[in-house]
Amino acid sequence: MRIPLFHMERTQCLYENGVRWNLSESGVEPLRVEELLGPEMDAAALLSQSLKYPEADGSVLLRERIAAFYPGADAGNVLVTTGCSEANYAALWGLLDERDRIAVMLPNYLQSWGLGAIYAQKADAYRLVPRRRGLAARWALDLASLSRAVGRKTKVVLVTNPNNPTGAVLTEEEMDAIVAAADRVGAWIVSDEVYRGAEISPGPVSPTFFGRYERVVVTGGLSKAFGMPGLRVGWIVAPPKLRDSFCAYLDYTTLTPSMLSDRLARLALEPARREALLARTRSILARNLPELEAWIRGHGPLFDYIPPVAGAIAFLRYRLPIASIALFERLRLEESVLVTPGGHFGAGSYLRIGYGYDPDRTRKGLAAIDRFLRRFDSGNGRSKSKLAPGRTRPVTGRMRARESSRSIGRSRT
Numbered sequence: 001m002r003i004p005l006f007h008m009e010r011t012q013c014l015y016e017n018g019v020r021w022n023l024s025e026s027g028v029e030p031l032r033v034e035e036l037l038g039p040e041m042d043a044a045a046l047l048s049q050s051l052k053y054p055e056a057d058g059s060v061l062l063r064e065r066i067a068a069f070y071p072g073a074d075a076g077n078v079l080v081t082t083g084c085s086e087a088n089y090a091a092l093w094g095l096l097d098e099r100d101r102i103a104v105m106l107p108n109y110l111q112s113w114g115l116g117a118i119y120a121q122k123a124d125a126y127r128l129v130p131r132r133r134g135l136a137a138r139w140a141l142d143l144a145s146l147s148r149a150v151g152r153k154t155k156v157v158l159v160t161n162p163n164n165p166t167g168a169v170l171t172e173e174e175m176d177a178i179v180a181a182a183d184r185v186g187a188w189i190v191s192d193e194v195y196r197g198a199e200i201s202p203g204p205v206s207p208t209f210f211g212r213y214e215r216v217v218v219t220g221g222l223s224k225a226f227g228m229p230g231l232r233v234g235w236i237v238a239p240p241k242l243r244d245s246f247c248a249y250l251d252y253t254t255l256t257p258s259m260l261s262d263r264l265a266r267l268a269l270e271p272a273r274r275e276a277l278l279a280r281t282r283s284i285l286a287r288n289l290p291e292l293e294a295w296i297r298g299h300g301p302l303f304d305y306i307p308p309v310a311g312a313i314a315f316l317r318y319r320l321p322i323a324s325i326a327l328f329e330r331l332r333l334e335e336s337v338l339v340t341p342g343g344h345f346g347a348g349s350y351l352r353i354g355y356g357y358d359p360d361r362t363r364k365g366l367a368a369i370d371r372f373l374r375r376f377d378s379g380n381g382r383s384k385s386k387l388a389p390g391r392t393r394p395v396t397g398r399m400r401a402r403e404s405s406r407s408i409g410r411s412r413t
């Protein structure tokens with residue numbers, strides 16, 4: 001079966017370990033194993049762990065601890081997966097068939113768009129759009145596009161909340177509007193909430209879709225808000241019958257979580273530890289974001305920026321005569337800095353910059369972008385470097401539209 005490329009992940013896999021300045025991460029500085037160990041499990045207990053197969057859908061204790069993050073859920077709602085990626089994969093594989101359509105929020109992490117093209121008849125976009133009120137601006141749900149995207153054949157309404165790449169969080173009213181749209185046609189809501197808990201301001205974690213409507217599947221994991229991408233622990237939270245049906249799909253993928261990951265995830269999600277880990281993430285975000293914002297402000301009208309509400313990601317609209325994928329390529333080749341282009345999220349002239357890692361690394365990466373910008377300016381859009389492979393013609397509205405539609409491809413009709 002031919003699949004559409006998931007451009008964002010493909011380029012990450014190819015380049016993230018080869019560049020000097022990787023600003024493409026969307027999480028925070030990862031935890032070390034020793035930071036997880038404590039009274040519940042010490043190093044000796046970890047070393048004596050037998051590497052047998054663990055329980056296929058995750059240990060009961062881990063599933064109870066995951067459920068505690070979702071008011072109203074219990075272990076019977078939870079299935080442990082290999083990362084949130086596998087959770088999204090199994091949920092969409094399990095729910096969609098070729099007569100169905102999926103409504104996908106854009107801009108977004110485009111896994112769901114690609115899976116929609118594979119498993120459903122068509123993916124339809126609805127949008128988050130920048131909206132200004134006075135001096136403040138936020139990414140708001142575009143209700144008209146939601147209403148157009150959700151129709152009789154829609155089986156799934158896909159939400160990413162908090163959103164990647166914008167860092168936006170839906171208001172209660174916007175969540176209600178999504179529930180109403182899904183309910184109107186009997187669709188499932190699949191809500192990827194892997195950034196929930198990585199809110200920048202102090203206060204409660206963002207509300208979950210779980211419990212708002214009977215046909216909700218939430219996906220999540222330890223990669224972003226919890227700072228443990230390498231553990232590869234994700235989950236599905238769903239009504240028990242549907243959850244049970246998803247187990248059969250994992251029989252064709254990874255069978256079970258890894259034993260060590262299940263053990264360590266249990267430690268991470270012990271209630272007091274869970275809160276401490278989320279507090280750690282928030283303190284990293286609160287420490288790092290002001291410096292990035294000062295850098296953005298220092299570029300005056302070059303960037304339009306709506307601050308993220310959650311997540312270690314800032315999504316910047318730029319005013320330069322170069323398409324985002326060409327800009328991303330040139331930054332990589334000429335300055336060895338990796339960012340993520342708007343085109344990889346179904347958006348136009350944007351760059352996503354991750355700021356959750358070592359501030360010194362971020363600073364040096366931003367300085368590399370500055371070097372590129374100075375050369376770009378003085379060269380009137382043409383870099384003097386021989387490496388420059390990118391398009392240097394001014395970007396027209398039509399080119400921008402072509403770029404964002406090329407990145408999301410065409411779904412099967």
Ligand SMILES: Cc1ncc(COP(=O)(O)O)c(C=O)c1O
Nearest residue numbers: 083084085109164192194221223
């Ligand atoms: C919205 C979203 N969902 C899922 C994933 C994949 O998460 P994991 O690393 O847990 O598989 C990502 C990774 O960037 C993401 O941004």
